[in-house]
Amino acid sequence: MAENDGTSAKRLTIYDLAQIAGTSPSAVSSVLNGTWKKRRISDRLAERITRIAEEQGYAVNLQASVLRRERSRIVGMIVPKYDNRYFGAIAEQFEAMARARDLFPVVTCTRREADLEFAAARALVSYQVESLIVTGATEPDRIGDFCRAAGVRVINLDLPGSNMPSVVSDNFTGARDLTRLILTRIRRDFGKQFPLFFIGGRAYDHNTRERLRGFMTAHQEAGLSVPEDRIIMHGYAPEKNEAVMDELDLPDHSAIFVNSTIALEGVVRALHRRRHDGPTGLRFGCFDWDPFAALMQENVGMAQQDVSAMLLKVFDLVDHPPEGAPQIMIPCILRPIENGEEVPLRS
Amino acid sequence: MAENDGTSAKRLTIYDLAQIAGTSPSAVSSVLNGTWKKRRISDRLAERITRIAEEQGYAVNLQASVLRRERSRIVGMIVPKYDNRYFGAIAEQFEAMARARDLFPVVTCTRREADLEFAAARALVSYQVESLIVTGATEPDRIGDFCRAAGVRVINLDLPGSNMPSVVSDNFTGARDLTRLILTRIRRDFGKQFPLFFIGGRAYDHNTRERLRGFMTAHQEAGLSVPEDRIIMHGYAPEKNEAVMDELDLPDHSAIFVNSTIALEGVVRALHRRRHDGPTGLRFGCFDWDPFAALMQENVGMAQQDVSAMLLKVFDLVDHPPEGAPQIMIPCILRPIENGEEVPLRS
DNA sequence: TATAGCCGCTCAATCGATGCAGCAAGATTG
DNA sequence: CAATCTTGCTGCATCGATTGAGCGGCTATA
Structure with missing residues (x-):
């Protein structure tokens, strides 16, 4: 299992696996990302590559993968606090729902500091998030403007903004x-x-x-x-x-x-x-x-x-981007x- | 400010900025990542590039940047829950301390599900985290083995493991x-x-x-x-x-x-x-x-x-990797x- | 026996940022 | 005035995964 000594900086790549398996990096890549059927790789080779990857403890480099692909499948969320039941539940359910949709959630906590909120939004955009959920932000519109320019969809949660769709409690x-x-x-x-x-x-x-x-x-x-x-x-x-x-x-x-x-x-x-x-x-x-x-x-x-109803609506807006910046109200219990x-x- | 219409998939790159500024991508890159002094770019050009980047709402592509760079400066954390004061505080303070050290924190919540814990660790390794804090994991050693093979430093928090350093309450x-x-x-x-x-x-x-x-x-x-x-x-x-x-x-x-x-x-x-x-x-x-x-x-x-004392120790272990897998105990209050x-x- | 088609794979360009090597023009030195 | 140094940049290979194009070899068809 453990092939690497843990101190060497060199991570295993598809090129290493290709060499071990006596095949090409393309074959390895397509086998490991699931496109191999479509690329007519034989079951025999696919199995061998999978086994070797397993044995060697290979983990794909997502930086390289995302860079090349057009979709990142990363969704970001900014929350003001974790140590509070409301926001804790929001973060936790958001992650679960994102995973259920085969998206990678990245949540970050900005302690109600406007500048940190903006910096965090910037950082998440730099990570190529496909959409960004901005929760309880002090200045949602500033983030909205920036993200619009970067082509990232924003949805305001808890506190509404005026330039992006919002989901708030009634x-x-x-x-x-x-x-x-x-x-x-x-x-x-x-x-x-x-x-x-x-x-x-x-x-x-x-x-x-x-x-x-x-x-x-x-x-x-x-x-x-x-x-x-x-x-x-x-x-x-x-x-x-x-x-x-x-x-x-x-x-x-x-x-x-x-x-x-x-x-x-x-x-x-x-x-x-x-x-x-x-x-x-x-x-x-x-x-x-x-x-x-x-x-x-x-x-x-x-x-x-x-929280569940709010997040369902949020993901609905992610999947079906609306016109303009509607404000959707969710009843409280x-x-x-x-x-x-x-x-x-x-x- | 907003140059992009928000629907186009094309994001601004250093090549675009270079073209606008009438200079080379290398110059743009070094100006924007702060290495321009040492690369002898004039103050005048640096200022111009900075201004244009600002105007155009440019955000660096961290996937590309991290792929090329040696260090990712990303630190990961796995927590079992958010909506609980203890783990909420851990996540929140971890993020703050990571940012203070100029690291990018990625926290993810795995609801005490062993397989999800492992999958999350895998995903974080794929994101090239430099170190991974594994909090309250059901099977810390499984994660530890995998990460050692990938050359990622792991520190167990709250629940100890046997193959990686641990910080636990007394x-x-x-x-x-x-x-x-x-x-x-x-x-x-x-x-x-x-x-x-x-x-x-x-x-x-x-x-x-x-x-x-x-x-x-x-x-x-x-x-x-x-x-x-x-x-x-x-x-x-x-x-x-x-x-x-x-x-x-x-x-x-x-x-x-x-x-x-x-x-x-x-x-x-x-x-x-x-x-x-x-x-x-x-x-x-x-x-x-x-x-x-x-x-x-x-x-x-x-x-x-x-929590503060535990996390201080965690970051201390991140900065100064110890021999073996010591178990450090922090008194409760x-x-x-x-x-x-x-x-x-x-x- | 020519030829078309499929199978199973490989090649090479590409994504965007980085950083080393290097180049042209001007300044300095002997 | 040639040699050397400095300044201020540019060119290009590179990181690792992805993907369209393409290539031998085999089988089926006319």
């Missing part, structure tokens, strides 16, 4: 339904109705704006007006939101709409520092889903983004919780 | 200390001492074995013997462990050592279905760390694996919790 409806759920629960549990707090996100972020719109709509439906100081958008960072909570003067009975589980980390940390006596006059709901957050006593429900246990949605 | 000490912590807490909170349950993982998994060894050691120190039926290793899957918990006959006062947050998902789901009346006569501690799990009432502490709030370790 943040408005998701937030409206989640807000309705929280309002219903405080009416039931506390016997009264009052406006919620909105915590987390950024005012200039598309998703935050849409969610806030859903939040306000649900309040209007309920005949409630939301005081300005109950809407607190100081970013997603847990630390920031923990500080926000520490300074917040929460009434005895109150409820919070938390914009993303990342912000929720800070919110619940602050809450737990305040009160250690079990569930009290507080309720919250949160956009995004996390298995442990779903078990917290005060949690009345989570709006889970439908509302997951109501009762006393730290998920309950099916009665609809 | 699972024994981490588990022993976590077990000690849980035992101390039940003595304090319940006023008595009894053996814990060990839940999650697999008997043939290196890490599970080591953690079990630490678990047993702490019990021996405390003069406790653990009944066999308190050690339940039915894998990591949440569903499996939820079922395990449902069938378990827990005494009024009991405590659990949970082997990984993935298993913990199932454990707490079952616990929450049982009792809705706040903290009771149950305590648990868990290997791995999760921000929400850290806030659960019954949680007395988590053994966090020191014990994070005690009191009433759903993290407390500093008094040491």
Whole structure:
């Protein structure tokens, strides 16, 4: 099996295999890439070459292969984070779906840094990706412009862009339904109705704006007006939101709409520092889903983004490029919780 | 900026740029890859080429570049999952550290499927990775053998292999200390001492074995013997462990050592279905760390694996290849919790 | 027996970037 | 003023796999 000593820089090539097999590099190439039937190589030779390649532990040089071929079969994805259930699931399912389509996935994580996002897109274009999925990018259009020039198809995911097709959650409806759920629960549990707090996100972020719109709509439906100081958008960072909570003067009975589980980390940390006596006059709901957050006593429900549906649509757009830059909305999945246990949605 | 219409397959090459600039491809190449000073290209020409490349939105073809160059500067990583804080952090920090070293990271997720792990390793070798970090692999040695033959350096992370250097957590000490912590807490909170349950993982998994060894050691120190039926290793899957918990006959006062947050998902789901009346006569501690799990009432502490330290060591091994296949152990960080709030370790 | 057709393979150009060898023109030296 | 050096570039082979063109040798047909 191991022919190489592991220190030599020389990798086995089709020329080496051809020499060993006493045949030509073309024959070796076509046998190993599966085109040998069409090129009328005999079964006997094909078998011999395959066996030798196996024995020698040969691995094709994809740089050379891709360089020569017209299609690379590489698809790229940029995600802002891995260590978060939502983006983790996106990356993981994207890879699985790409492989199922016989594509090679390359995912890279850019930590919400605009310049790194752009540099990563550039690098992926340099790797000859056929399409690029840009997830939650701060400046999707900059990447879109660059990729269009390079002839690479881009699909924006999670956050929409204006120059390339986008697949996003229906943040408005998701937030409206989640807000309705929280309002219903405080009416039931506390016997009264009052406006919620909105915590987390950024005012200039598309998703935050849409969610806030859903939040306000649900309040209007309920005949409630939301005081300005109950809407607190100081970013997603847990630390920031923990500080926000520490300074917040929460009434005895109150409820919070938390914009993303990342912000929720800070919110619940602050809450737990305040009160250690079990569930009290507080309720919250949160956009995004996390298995442990779903078990917290005060949690009345989570709006889970439908990652599978989003990615199916993404690959659909990859396969059938649309005209222009449509924005496709995917409904969220509302997951109501009762006393730290998920309950099916009665609809 | 956008010269290409986005549909044409033809990408701009150094030959096109050379023609536009009225110079040679060699000049363009050396200007764009930074070797132009040493190749005595004038500042004037260098500037002109740079400007034209910028204007035309040129991106180098890395397949061609890597094919020709001696070093690829690509480093690969295989991880079993993304949507889990531990592996998510590993992937994210690996990418950041690789970029800081001017390397191109390619991470791929293989969902604990041995064949997929091997296929992914093969694919990464085909991409000419200079080194490959194999994380939590089911069959690290199979990959190690193959990569040695291809002349690719492998470093095993999280789970050790026998033919390549490995960096693993000190699972024994981490588990022993976590077990000690849980035992101390039940003595304090319940006023008595009894053996814990060990839940999650697999008997043939290196890490599970080591953690079990630490678990047993702490019990021996405390003069406790653990009944066999308190050690339940039915894998990591949440569903499996939820079922395990449902069938378990827990005494009024009991405590659990949970082997990984993935298993913990199932454990707490079952616990929450049982009792809705706040903290009771149950305590648990868990290997791995999760921000929400850290806030659960019954949680007395988590053994966090020191991802940064592990990766620093990994890159150290990449830079300075050791003799043989040493196994390097990185201490875990014990994070005690009191009433759903993290407390500093008094040491 | 000429000729057409098929079989099983090989040859050589090609993909785009790289880097060594080398060349022409000007500057410097003895 | 010839010899040498320096400057600023260009030419060309090369990396490894792919693929269209083509070539002997054999069989089938007229």
